[in-house]
Amino acid sequence: MNFQIELLNDGIDLKKEHVHQIESLQKIFSRFCGECQIRVQLLKLGSRYEAWITGKAMGLPFSICHRGRDVGEILGNLSTRLKKVVVKKLRKYKQGIV
8 A cells, every 4th residue: 555745846956964963753653553554655767756655454445444444534634744744844954044
């Protein structure tokens, strides 16, 4: 069960320290629901970055997670938060605020 969320770089060239910041976000989000094996993977495709969020609950896709919530709902909330945080960080980098 794969969910693809594209991280928009807003037309700026990401430097190594910027990528490091985004990778640190991966660690935060990978702990979001560990028992359900929800993971975030950052991929660089040319100048574009993509985050793949994969989820598996109790070994079955489209299942209910151990906290009694729907996996799709969890991933939906996570993707929105991930996008907002990353876009906010990238805007700060563009403005020169680190």
